[in-house]
Amino acid sequence: MARRGTTGRARGAIAALAALPLVLGACGGGSGGGSAEASADTLRVLDYYNSDPNATLWNTAIEACGEQIGMKIDREAVPGETLIQKVLQQSSSKTLPDVLMLDNPDVQQIAESGALAPLDDLGIDSSGVAEGVLKASTYEGKLYALQPVTNTIALFYNKKVLEAAGVTPPTTWDELKAAAATLTVGDQYGFAMSNINTYEGTWQFLPFMWSNGGSETDIDTPETAAALQLVKDLLDAGSLSQSTVTWSQADVADQFAAGNAAMMVNGPWNFGTLDVVEGLEYGIVPIPAPTAGGTVVSPFGGEAWAVPQTGDEEKQKKAAELVQCLNSDENEVTISLGTGTVPTKPELAGQVTSKNPNLQAFADQVPDLRARTGELGPEWPDAATKIYTAVQNALVGGMTPQDALAQAQNG
Amino acid sequence: MGELVTPGRPGTLSTPPAVPPAERGGSHKLRTRLVEVAFIVPAVVYLLLFFGYPVVKNIVMGFQEYTTKTFFTGEAPWVGLANYRTVVGDAIFDRSVLNTLLFTAGSIAGQFALGLAIALFFHKRFALSGVLRSLILLPWLIPMIAGTAVWRWILDADNGALNRILSAVPGLDLSPNWLTSTSLALVAVIGVNIWLGIPFNMTILYGGLQEIPEELYEAGALDGATGWRAFRHITWPLLRPVVTVVLVLGVVYTLKVLDVILGLTNGGPANSTQTISTFSYDMSFRQFDFGAGAALGNILIVISLVFAVVYLRLNRRAVDE
Numbered sequence: 001m002a003r004r005g006t007t008g009r010a011r012g013a014i015a016a017l018a019a020l021p022l023v024l025g026a027c028g029g030g031s032g033g034g035s036a037e038a039s040a041d042t043l044r045v046l047d048y049y050n051s052d053p054n055a056t057l058w059n060t061a062i063e064a065c066g067e068q069i070g071m072k073i074d075r076e077a078v079p080g081e082t083l084i085q086k087v088l089q090q091s092s093s094k095t096l097p098d099v100l101m102l103d104n105p106d107v108q109q110i111a112e113s114g115a116l117a118p119l120d121d122l123g124i125d126s127s128g129v130a131e132g133v134l135k136a137s138t139y140e141g142k143l144y145a146l147q148p149v150t151n152t153i154a155l156f157y158n159k160k161v162l163e164a165a166g167v168t169p170p171t172t173w174d175e176l177k178a179a180a181a182t183l184t185v186g187d188q189y190g191f192a193m194s195n196i197n198t199y200e201g202t203w204q205f206l207p208f209m210w211s212n213g214g215s216e217t218d219i220d221t222p223e224t225a226a227a228l229q230l231v232k233d234l235l236d237a238g239s240l241s242q243s244t245v246t247w248s249q250a251d252v253a254d255q256f257a258a259g260n261a262a263m264m265v266n267g268p269w270n271f272g273t274l275d276v277v278e279g280l281e282y283g284i285v286p287i288p289a290p291t292a293g294g295t296v297v298s299p300f301g302g303e304a305w306a307v308p309q310t311g312d313e314e315k316q317k318k319a320a321e322l323v324q325c326l327n328s329d330e331n332e333v334t335i336s337l338g339t340g341t342v343p344t345k346p347e348l349a350g351q352v353t354s355k356n357p358n359l360q361a362f363a364d365q366v367p368d369l370r371a372r373t374g375e376l377g378p379e380w381p382d383a384a385t386k387i388y389t390a391v392q393n394a395l396v397g398g399m400t401p402q403d404a405l406a407q408a409q410n411g
Numbered sequence: 412m413g414e415l416v417t418p419g420r421p422g423t424l425s426t427p428p429a430v431p432p433a434e435r436g437g438s439h440k441l442r443t444r445l446v447e448v449a450f451i452v453p454a455v456v457y458l459l460l461f462f463g464y465p466v467v468k469n470i471v472m473g474f475q476e477y478t479t480k481t482f483f484t485g486e487a488p489w490v491g492l493a494n495y496r497t498v499v500g501d502a503i504f505d506r507s508v509l510n511t512l513l514f515t516a517g518s519i520a521g522q523f524a525l526g527l528a529i530a531l532f533f534h535k536r537f538a539l540s541g542v543l544r545s546l547i548l549l550p551w552l553i554p555m556i557a558g559t560a561v562w563r564w565i566l567d568a569d570n571g572a573l574n575r576i577l578s579a580v581p582g583l584d585l586s587p588n589w590l591t592s593t594s595l596a597l598v599a600v601i602g603v604n605i606w607l608g609i610p611f612n613m614t615i616l617y618g619g620l621q622e623i624p625e626e627l628y629e630a631g632a633l634d635g636a637t638g639w640r641a642f643r644h645i646t647w648p649l650l651r652p653v654v655t656v657v658l659v660l661g662v663v664y665t666l667k668v669l670d671v672i673l674g675l676t677n678g679g680p681a682n683s684t685q686t687i688s689t690f691s692y693d694m695s696f697r698q699f700d701f702g703a704g705a706a707l708g709n710i711l712i713v714i715s716l717v718f719a720v721v722y723l724r725l726n727r728r729a730v731d732e
Binding site: 084085088089091092109110112113114115187196197198199241242243244245246260381382385389392393395396397398407411 | 478479480482483484485500501502563567568569570588590591592593676677678679680681682683696697698699
């Protein structure tokens with residue numbers, strides 16, 4: 001009894017506090033304009049596409065879809081790192097938008113909280129979408145979000161440097177070690193990747209771990225240890241800078257662009273950065289497999305669109321129509337080409353890679369892509385933390401890969 | 412608050428001229444009290460809203476299972492000391508406590524020593540001393556996140572400015588991994604925090620030095636107390652109250668430092684720069700375990716509280732004297 005009283009009051013207070021910034025923001029005349037209006041013919045959309053090319057492309061697509069379903073759009077784009085905070089605030093103040101974009105590994109956690117409506121009940125058709133992609137947005141058997149485009153990571157290499165050294169892009173771990181060693185000359189490292197102590201570091205380690213048969217449900221296995229040993233070997237051989245433990249993926253791209261690394265693990269969102277570098281010619285191949293002919297299993301990135309529980313059923317139906325429209329074949333192709341991503345429907349890949357061959361290495365992986373939250377669902381952040389902790393302990397913490405993984409797994 | 416103020420209003424706004432003198436005395440007193448209350452109320456409301464509420468909320472949250480779900484459902488089950496058991500049992504906890512102590516002690520020692528040295532230096536007026544003294548305040552004016560970005564670049568092992576300079580020194584062949592080695596990262600982070608804290612220490616200590624009467628030094632000089640002896644027997648005893656303030660405030664500020672560490676190392680590599688505050692941030696805003704994050708925050712509040720009490724005690728004694 002007493003407890004219920006406290007939480008009730010606390011909830012009211014949280015709502016009041018959470019609303020405060022919104023009120024202040026509204027006073028400041030934010031760029032979104034009139035975010036609090038609740039007219040029946042307007043859908044509120046929240047995403048984090050706040051820089052180009054994403055901002056413009058998505059805005060065009062969303063506006064066009066709004067017109068198609070006969071609804072006005074009130075779109076707000078917040079900085080990426082503040083999206084979840086915003087969603088949590090809106091959850092507690094019951095001001096969730098009608099359509100919400102989420103980074104795919106966050107979908108299940110938000111679905112678990114009860115804030116999202118199951119899309120099956122709203123008549124969404126998800127046919128043609130790769131199974132791994134759907135799995136990321138499925139919680140307890142129900143689909144909660146639909147993801148139109150995706151990306152993943154691959155091996156970028158500096159064409160001129162490899163040619164000059166007579167090295168062909170590696171396809172196996174042994175070839176990777178040999179190539180990285182040969183390409184390490186003077187100030188130039190042969191290889192670069194991010195092993196930072198955030199989820200970004202985990203994301204970069206996953207292709208090595210998964211391709212070798214490792215699993216996030218138990219990282220204390222010989223398969224995962226061998227994958228970690230590979231990275232440690234590259235570091236110990238001097239082919240990989242020790243700064244790998246502080247580099248974000250953007251830092252890795254900067255190193256590659258500046259000619260400090262001959263090869264790097266990174267994603268297609270760097271095309272913009274790399275294409276403006278004068279004299280840089282790069283190629284992209286899949287991340288090397290443990291042995292010749294092995295399958296490379298990579299995690300996929302990208303965002304999915306969900307319909308929050310707003311209590312307004314009519315609007316939720318309209319919101320679902322908008323989500324469906326954003327996932328149309330036409331939109332998937334247009335947005336893929338514009339933002340350097342690949343469609344989540346494998347059959348559309350050809351339409352994209354024919355126009356942008358750089359995306360081939362990424363499109364090839366789509367059918368085998370694996371969701372980070374596929375096994376553990378909302379528990380994924382816990383496992384992701386264990387993985388980057390173990391990686392850092394093995395690389396610079398003076399532990400062997402086996403010990404580091406065992407310690408991380410067993411807490 | 413509205414009810415309290417209303418009775419006084421008619422009197423203040425449209426003063427009725429025909430009030431008997433006897434009554435006027437009573438209402439005047441009442442009015443004075445109401446005015447007093449009116450001045451206090453905003454401060455009290457502000458304190459309760461922006462200090463009282465978050466602290467109480469944080470303490471309560473430390474005993475709840477407070478996750479992303481809580482925000483939607485409003486349910487935060489009471490779990491007693493489970494959050495405290497989780498964080499204290501975590502492998503990172505011991506290290507973060509030790510790091511917090513090392514970070515605080517190292518930062519304070521460095522900031523104070525350098526701050527005092529610079530304050531003493533500027534106490535002797537010389538050409539451009541005013542300009543130079545204001546330049547020392549620069550670290551204070553730079554947004555911290557920009558400051559740490561520049562320091563990351565300076566301290567980078569391969570291409571950083573510091574190691575470039577070191578490599579130019581003849582006979583010296585080393586390029587330390589400032590931010591990526593588990594043994595050096597904490598040293599580097601403390602170094603940057605010292606740089607950041609010097610202006611605060613210097614400003615307050617310089618103010619304290621200005622308060623010391625010049626005659627004392629003249630009298631001391633006649634008795635042969637100059638240089639070190641003047642500092643030891645005149646400056647230091649008279650500066651003591653200011654020193655106490657600087658040190659205690661410095662400790663409280665340093666215990667909770669978050670942005671410097673997040674910007675430089677993010678608590679890494681391999682948790683070697685994880686402090687209680689970065690650990691708390693990680694729990695709350697990366698793993699969304701707000702209960703555990705709050706528990707760590709509460710531990711930090713208790714530690715800060717000890718120093719705050721010490722500060723108030725010393726402050727009162729200084730006033731009494």
